[in-house]
Amino acid sequence: MKEQKRIYEGLITESLPNGMFGVCLDNEDPILGYVSGRIRHSFIHIYTRSYRVKIAVSCYDSTRTRGRII
Template structure:
């Protein structure tokens, strides 16, 4: 059975050490997120107040992967 995932629009609110970010989702929830493979591999910079797409697992809704910078 494949894991179900959610993709949400969000806003970076704070940058933490080791490329971890505090993110505010569009529905005002706050989660932790970190760059996915392509973001890290391409050296794409993520700054405060950037709009990003985040991939959230249905099993742990407090963490997610940043998959796209808008």
């Protein structure tokens, strides 16, 4: 059975190395986001403080510290 993911929205606050980004969710929680393969393959540029993104977080991650930017 496929794993269910929770989808959150937020604003990118900082750019980190290796395709990682600091994201502040709408409920003011900070989260570390990494770029999904589709975005990386399409060479889409993500800039700080100007993009609202959707983040998929695993339902097994109880701390909600990492998510995939989709």
